[in-house]
Amino acid sequence: MNGDKCKIGVVAPASRISEDVAASVPALAARLYPDRTPEIVFHPQCFASHGHFAGDDETRAQAFLDVANDESFDAVWFARGGYGSCRVVESIMPRLRQPSREKAYLGYSDAGMLLAALYRAGFMGVAHGPVAQDIRRDGGDKAVARALAWMIDRAPGSLEPAVDGVRKTAAFNITVLSHLLGTSLEPNLDGHVLMLEEVGEAMYRIDRSLFHISASANVRRTAGIMLGRCSNITPNQPDFGMNEEEVARYWCGRAGIPFLGRADIGHDAENKIVPFGC
């Protein structure tokens, strides 16, 4: 941190955000921290457009590196999820320099691809939590305030209640974790409390992803799984016959993974922060 002023760089390795997010987030930060307003820099790449993505693969990778490798930044904050981090992570990782190891990384959903790779590479400041775009949710100010409280002060009140500083933790979107298992991004989850959440998937897809995840030898070595919220579950034809908790308990039971209850994470304004590791 430069004196007592935190400098946060926002990048979008997946989908783009609109300019109004870049206006309202710093305004909120100024209201919340009038005496030590954090400097929040939205990399211009956040507003770029290339098909599905916030700029082409190299543009997104370079923007991430611009912020991560700049020692003046204290935190790399994901603008939003969407889709696209898996396309850039393998070009980012070998180009990260020493300053990148000394800062925080905060995001969730698609960002889990990069969080996983950074944590696997030994980065200490990686966390699952709200993105800048969350300001557009109902009650989104709360989510952004929580993200700022963690990035600026590592405020204990921002953390998911099961984060106790003793047990290692990690958190992922279910579909994202399923798709990074077996890739060069997969971190060692040995002994971790693994928190999982989902959004916008049908129950049969959640069931299939948990079949896949619970079959992983790595996941079977975790301390257990906690289930976050699964929101906007799309209709299942016919009704699936089980809800997300029943499904999670079922696959944990089959795989011999302790089911440790519910986690206070999800695609919503209540999404609490889960650091990777201790």
Place this chain on the structure above:
Amino acid sequence: MNGDKCKIGVVAPASRISEDVAASVPALAARLYPDRTPEIVFHPQCFASHGHFAGDDETRAQAFLDVANDESFDAVWFARGGYGSCRVVESIMPRLRQPSREKAYLGYSDAGMLLAALYRAGFMGVAHGPVAQDIRRDGGDKAVARALAWMIDRAPGSLEPAVDGVRKTAAFNITVLSHLLGTSLEPNLDGHVLMLEEVGEAMYRIDRSLFHISASANVRRTAGIMLGRCSNITPNQPDFGMNEEEVARYWCGRAGIPFLGRADIGHDAENKIVPFGC
């Protein structure tokens, strides 16, 4: 085969079918093979219902075993895909007896979970191709006729044109393959021509699945990938910017997997048959 009459058992390890399928398929078979009409037995489990599934897990597993372990049957034919095979495959595999090794298995889509496990276990008669339910498609008689021609006569005309009896082949739905990688079902694909098809997924999901699949060391040891049809691609917001072939070429290129062109498989009446192995 009992004399020259083929006996086919139909089971539904995933979703249920309606009774009309069980009426129209044997009628078509009688028209196509008047002198040696195959006996097609729809296990009652095909019409059972348990939430999403054609009966609960044990009912579906037992029905599969009833047919697979009965030496009077020449073929186990999947009633349809849908979802559910991954829930029963691990209870089926250890209960298969010798007669199960001496018959054909035909299906695709969700059935890929079981085809994979059977092929991994050394079963020689496993193939990717039409299911009974395909009779309900436009032109579906053609698909069912092709399935029968393969099950009854191993007719060369039923095969995907790249199947040459020399190179090993395998075929999967993209999402299904992505979800079985790393599980106890994953077969050795070393040296295989791997054909992939998809239905009803957005382009960003196809891209993400191919990221995952192409990262697999097993898939990287294939002879190459052929892309079948990707049908009913759901709208991508915004437009993804690449089509399925561009995406497949991209990930093959990144992973050093030869892209071997298009395959004549897909969720449609033209779906040709791809035996697993030689």
